[in-house]
Amino acid sequence: MIASINPASGEELVTFDAYDADRLDAMLTAAAVAQGNxxxxxxxxxxxxxxxxxxxxxxxxxxxxxxxxxxxxxxxxxxxxxxxxxxxxxxxxxxxxxxxxxxxxxxxxxxxxxxxxxxxxxxxxxxxxxxxxxxxxxxxxxxxxxxxxxxxxxxxxxxxxxxxxxxxxxxxxxxxxxxxxxxxxxxxxxxxxxxxxxxxxxxxxxxxxxxxxxxxxxxxxxxxxGGSDPFIVLADADLDAAARTAVTARFLNAGQSCVNAKRFIVEESVADDFVSRFGAAVDRLVLGDPVDGATTIGPLARANLRDTLHAQVRRTVGAGATLVRGGDVVDRPGFYYQPTVLDHVLPGMAAFDEETFGPVAAITRVRDADEAIQLANQTEFGLAASLWTRPERARELTRRLDAGAVFVNAMVASDPRLPFGGIKRSGYGRELGVHxxxxxxxxxxVWSAEPAPRLVIRPDEVEVFDRGSGVRTVPYVGAWNCGPNRVTTGTTVFAVGTEIPLHSHNVEESVLVFSGQATAVIDGERVDLQAGDATWVPAGVPHQFINRGDGELTIYWVYGGREVTRTMTATGVTVAHLSAGDRGAVAASGK
CATH class of the missing domain: 3.40.605.10 (Aldehyde Dehydrogenase; Chain A, domain 1)
Known part of the structure; x- marks a missing residue:
């Protein structure tokens, strides 16, 4: 029997029978079919x-x-x-x-x-x-x-x-x-x-x-x-902001959250001041009927949760901690527990070692930041942590905290934009965000060996212009498989009788003849080209281009995919690059 009980009164509201095997089978089948669509x-x-x-x-x-x-x-x-x-x-x-x-x-x-x-x-x-x-x-x-x-x-x-x-x-x-x-x-x-x-x-x-x-x-x-999240307050923190936020971080949802702050680790030199401010803020909490707009803390969800929490408080006080506020079951219908503050809590005590799922704050005093980090990590849990200190100091300290999230000068909270989850016995995997x-x-x-890029332009469709250096270039016009920011383009101009030496690139190359006649030697195979013809060269394949006509030969090329490196097997040609912002260009001069 599944029962709905009002925690504020203990009243049973309604009961339900558990679904039987046939009903579950039908629901699983429906979900599988619906998801398949x-x-x-x-x-x-x-x-x-x-x-x-x-x-x-x-x-x-x-x-x-x-x-x-x-x-x-x-x-x-x-x-x-x-x-x-x-x-x-x-x-x-x-x-x-x-x-x-x-x-x-x-x-x-x-x-x-x-x-x-x-x-x-x-x-x-x-x-x-x-x-x-x-x-x-x-x-x-x-x-x-x-x-x-x-x-x-x-x-x-x-x-x-x-x-x-x-x-x-x-x-x-x-x-x-x-x-x-x-x-x-x-x-x-x-x-x-x-x-x-x-x-x-x-x-x-x-x-x-x-x-x-x-x-x-x-x-x-x-x-x-589970979690036993530390809320670390160092001596250089804004104590007033830290104390006010600490109360919300601990007592929101009556302390019943995996990311509620549970262990307040405070540097000794400011601990008395922090405890005073924290206790005063706790005194302003209003425990009462959760439907009353003035109420800021309601009952625990179930009687067994309240009883477990009370036992943890009793064991912690019995081990030597100081009871500053609360510490008892509220004498009224429902599952209420007093907002409770424990001071001088040490490792080995229940409120330090165990997850306290309710309105109980455990304060531990430390000598310095190093001890604070050490005790913060001294737990089987690793969900999140809150760190209060100067921002410029926080960067180094956050790296030393064992947690799935660290919030600096703020309380821990889930956010749909950010991954949420823990380490150690707080679990694994993440919710929220792209992760x-x-x-x-x-x-x-997916690996798809597509054909190498081929240009789809004709010379009369592309504006050729002089950059002022005597090298004629064209803007990038496109090639397959190439990101727009990872493409190098340009022109090479050959005088009569010159050729580019045999060489190779680590990326694919598309070549279009603008004017003149060329012989391309690609992996030992000769291909004759004239104005308007295009060819391509796979990555790593040795190749060269030769001016085989009576006039100037101009070719346009595109390297696609990543930064180009060359392996030249002969010399005699000067290769010059413009900046990537200029889309790249190359000029070659013969012997």
Whole structure:
């Protein structure tokens, strides 16, 4: 039985039966079929859906926010912000998806393409019931994937509301299936051949189980797990800004976030001042009913979360830490816990070593920056860190922090433009940004031995002009497989009876005869050319051009692909280059 419980009162709101095997099978089949069609849609069709999703989320923001608050307990103002962040993310990928999905040319013959993996199983947590799903789903949809959402069983109504939003925004039927299942049913979903990959956000302990199950099935995973993020305050920091931000960084969402700051590591010389400012800001928090606009901190999401947190506080104080604020369960209906501040917390204590998922701040005092970095890294987690110091000093210190992200003089936050994820036991893989989108894509190398470039111009269609140096040149007009900024062009002028020595280039060369008659010797084969004729020379092939007529010979050439190097096997011709900004030119003089 899956139950929705109001954390502010402890009242059971509604219960649901878990989906049976037949229903799950039908949903998996529908997702596989829908994704098989979706992957071939134009990117513009996918981005239109994202735009519609943003509009649908905003049009229903009040009701969706109220649903979040009633089911997991965060203040209503935070729930409204969560829905808005989902909408912003939809709009960001709608504007960037085409560029993120474009193939990357590596050489004239090769490119890298990005293709969707298929249907991704998303096992999502309760603490940000809409945002956690949309930050995965939006880039995954833009990439051409489908999904099965297994949401946390404490937020089933949010899961079904997500399903309704997707449907009403115009998503193809079945492309994202929302399933209500018990924990023991997840393994079967992971093993199913219709699931191509798995993404999980939640505890490290459960993440280890998910990783093992997906690993046995040889399926790609992205794991965003626990964190014990340090908030480092050095003596040269702006203490007032640091203390004010620290309170938000710790107590947002009642401290129930993997990237909430949890360990406040403060340089000893300013620690008393920081604790005083921090405690005063904590005193201004308003604990109460999350639907009340004045409330800034609501209940924890479940009774067992509150009880676990209280036990961690008791063990930490028992080990010698100082209780500065709070430290007890609130005597009222619901799952409330007092905003708590612990000082003189040391390694080995529960609040330092363990992830504290609730409104508890642990303050650790250090001698200097070196000890601060050492203790910040002294954790099994590595999700993110916040560093408060002078900007010019921060550059060196950020390199020494073991974390997936470091925010300097700011609190840690996820951003649709930036990759998000951790190291060590905080998981692996990334969400968001182009890096997150490509986690669930096949990075495919394509090698295509296309014919070498041939020019498609005629002499009378190209303006030939004198650059003032006696060398006649033409502007670049185009060749196959050549990026516009990686092409060298120019003309070579031969007097009667002269020839360019046998030589080779590391790139392809296209040649057009402007005037006169030439003999091209390419890899030992002689080819007679006259005005209007074009030929090409593959990279690395020895060749030469000979004026075989009675008048001046002028040829136009294009080197394509990368910087040109020459291997001359004879001398007697002077080769001169203009700058790359002038598109390049070459002149040759005979013996």
């Amino acid at each position: 979706w992957r071939w849609t134009e990117v513009s069709e996918r981005t239109d859906l994202l735009t519609a999703l943003a509009d649908t989320l905003r049009s229903r923001k009040p009701e969706l926010a109220a649903l979040i608050t009633s089911e997991m307990g965060k203040p209503l103002t935070e729930s409204v912000a969560e829905i808005e962040k989902c909408a912003i993310t939809c709009e960001y990928y709608a504007s960037r998806a085409e560029g993120f999905l474009a193939a990357e040319t590596v050489t004239p013959d090769s490119r890298v393409e990005f293709e969707p993996l298929g249907v991704v199983l998303a096992v999502m947590p309760w603490n940000y019931p809409f945002w956690q799903f949309f930050r995965f789903a939006v880039p995954a949809l833009a990439a051409g994937n489908g999904a099965i959402l297994k949401h946390a069983n404490s937020v089933p109504r949010c899961a079904l509301a997500i399903e309704a939003v997707l449907r009403d925004a115009g998503m193809p039927a079945g492309l994202i299936g929302v399933v209500l299942v018990e924990t023991e049913q997840v393994a079967g979903l992971i093993e199913d051949d219709r699931i191509a990959a798995v993404t999980f956000t939640g505890s490290t302990e459960v993440g280890s189980v998910i990783a093992a199950q997906a690993g046995r099935a040889l399926k790609k995973q992205v794991l965003e797990l 997150g989108m490509r986690e669930f894509m096949n990075t495919k190398t």
